[in-house]
Amino acid sequence: MAGPTDAARRKHKVTVVGSGNWGTTVAKLVAENTREHPDLFEEDVQMWVYEENVTIAPDSPHYDAALGDEPQKLTKVINTYHENVKYLPKIPLPSNVVANPSLLDAVQDASILIFNLPHEFIGNVCKQIKGHILPYARGVSCIKGVTVTDDKVELICEYISESLGIYCGALSGGNIANEIANELWCETTIAYNTPPCDQRPQNGNGTGTQNGTSNGQQDGHFRDSRGRPSATELTPLPTDYPPLDHAELLKLFDRPYFTVSMVSDVVGVSLAGALKNIVALACGFIEGHGWNMTAKTAVMRRGMLETIQFCQEFFPETIQEMTFWESAGWSDMIVSCTSARNWRYSKMAVERGVSLHEIERTELNGQKLQGISTTKEVMGFLKARGVQGKYRLFQAVEGIVDGTFDVENIPQLFRS
Numbered sequence: 001m002a003g004p005t006d007a008a009r010r011k012h013k014v015t016v017v018g019s020g021n022w023g024t025t026v027a028k029l030v031a032e033n034t035r036e037h038p039d040l041f042e043e044d045v046q047m048w049v050y051e052e053n054v055t056i057a058p059d060s061p062h063y064d065a066a067l068g069d070e071p072q073k074l075t076k077v078i079n080t081y082h083e084n085v086k087y088l089p090k091i092p093l094p095s096n097v098v099a100n101p102s103l104l105d106a107v108q109d110a111s112i113l114i115f116n117l118p119h120e121f122i123g124n125v126c127k128q129i130k131g132h133i134l135p136y137a138r139g140v141s142c143i144k145g146v147t148v149t150d151d152k153v154e155l156i157c158e159y160i161s162e163s164l165g166i167y168c169g170a171l172s173g174g175n176i177a178n179e180i181a182n183e184l185w186c187e188t189t190i191a192y193n194t195p196p197c198d199q200r201p202q203n204g205n206g207t208g209t210q211n212g213t214s215n216g217q218q219d220g221h222f223r224d225s226r227g228r229p230s231a232t233e234l235t236p237l238p239t240d241y242p243p244l245d246h247a248e249l250l251k252l253f254d255r256p257y258f259t260v261s262m263v264s265d266v267v268g269v270s271l272a273g274a275l276k277n278i279v280a281l282a283c284g285f286i287e288g289h290g291w292n293m294t295a296k297t298a299v300m301r302r303g304m305l306e307t308i309q310f311c312q313e314f315f316p317e318t319i320q321e322m323t324f325w326e327s328a329g330w331s332d333m334i335v336s337c338t339s340a341r342n343w344r345y346s347k348m349a350v351e352r353g354v355s356l357h358e359i360e361r362t363e364l365n366g367q368k369l370q371g372i373s374t375t376k377e378v379m380g381f382l383k384a385r386g387v388q389g390k391y392r393l394f395q396a397v398e399g400i401v402d403g404t405f406d407v408e409n410i411p412q413l414f415r416s
């Protein structure tokens with residue numbers, strides 16, 4: 001059947017759910033791309049902002065003497081000055097990033113939902129938007145973390161898929177938001193298995209997927225990221241929209257300063273991104289204690305082994321070891337253990353002799369350390385199964401966070 005003419009085509013409306021350091025950066029790069037591809041995407045990108053009041057410092061170019069230090073709504077400041085002065089200061093945003101304090105209004109009619117907020121808030125967000133999104137919306141989760149419910153560990157993209165009844169892929173990589181916002185080159189990984197019901201014939205050669213990403217299921221029924229059947233029926237993307245496959249996702253996310261690799265291993269990409277935050281805390285503790293790069297590489301190596309072990313033990317169905325050589329694997333491990341927030345602030349905690357919670361409260365200005373909750377969640381899951389002893393580095397990190405294990409004893413973990 002012939003598709004719609006260009007004139008009759010709808011375009012994808014893109015919404016970023018979240019506006020922290022990474023949320024705002026991703027909104028920026030995606031908005032640059034929606035401008036460059038008006039045939040595929042609506043130009044404006046909605047960015048849901050968890051509304052709060054901010055005060056503009058007198059040395060800021062946006063300081064208004066008439067208002068002085070009177071608090072202003074963050075959304076209003078972003079839409080007026082095109083800058084997220086709290087979570088991504090000094091980075092000009094394209095004017096087509098539209099900050100929206102209403103979650104339901106921001107997601108309304110969006111066919112592409114980019115979830116990008118600390119993982120502890122995703123449950124509440126999904127509860128609020130369930131039933132208020134397009135049934136055929138598609139998601140990409142940029143969130144690094146897991147959800148642990150009823151003694152089960154779930155990938156964030158899986159959780160989103162199941163609670164909203166939509167397909168959701170995962171974006172993760174060695175990505176420091178401030179560097180990418182400053183357009184310093186890096187790469188990332190997107191795992192997205194185009195649902196069979198969305199696949200369109202392309203150039204007469206069958207489906208439009210690359211890299212053999214089809215999950216092999218043709219009836220429109222929803223399968224989770226591990227290929228398991230679910231009772232939920234996935235609503236196909238209507239054919240008057242442009243297709244949404246790897247080629248279109250590259251057009252949405254890839255920038256000259258942000259190189260995207262598309263893969264199919266949603267489990268590996270998601271878990272590598274979540275678990276490296278535990279290892280990053282360990283590296284910060286190590287360095288805060290006075291050890292240096294050689295000690296950190298030992299911890300990174302051990303952390304990667306425990307990460308792969310965790311994936312193989314609990315998610316054996318689709319895990320692909322090559323994923324750990326993608327940006328989502330070793331690149332993220334290295335950058336997180338040498339220059340990201342979980343490393344930086346756990347180092348500071350040891351240097352100052354205060355708890356990580358205290359550092360998060362006093363130093364991060366509203367930003368979150370995902371490693372703290374991920375350690376607790378993952379260890380809770382391992383303990384419920386009685387296998388915590390097989391994950392000695394993760395266990396030690398939990399002990400250090402709780403004050404029951406001394407950083408000094410980390411080398412003992414490496415002695416058989």
Ligand SMILES: NC(=O)C1=CN([C@@H]2O[C@H](COP(=O)(O)OP(=O)(O)OC[C@H]3O[C@@H](n4cnc5c(N)ncnc54)[C@H](O)[C@@H]3O)[C@@H](O)[C@H]2O)C=CC1
Nearest residue numbers: 019020021022023050117118121143144175176177367368
């Ligand atoms: N910042 C970075 O360099 C990178 C972050 N990530 C991941 O991106 C995800 C999002 O992190 P960031 O954007 O950096 O966040 P952030 O840590 O910079 O900011 C925290 C955000 O949480 C929001 N918030 C606070 N309370 C909330 C509530 N009750 N409900 C909903 N939102 C609330 C704040 O408004 C703010 O937008 C995380 O999973 C992180 O691991 C991934 C790659 C790079």
Ligand SMILES: O=C(CO)COP(=O)(O)O
Nearest residue numbers: 173174175332340341342
């Ligand atoms: O995921 C990240 C690096 O790839 C960012 O990590 P932090 O949250 O520790 O800054």
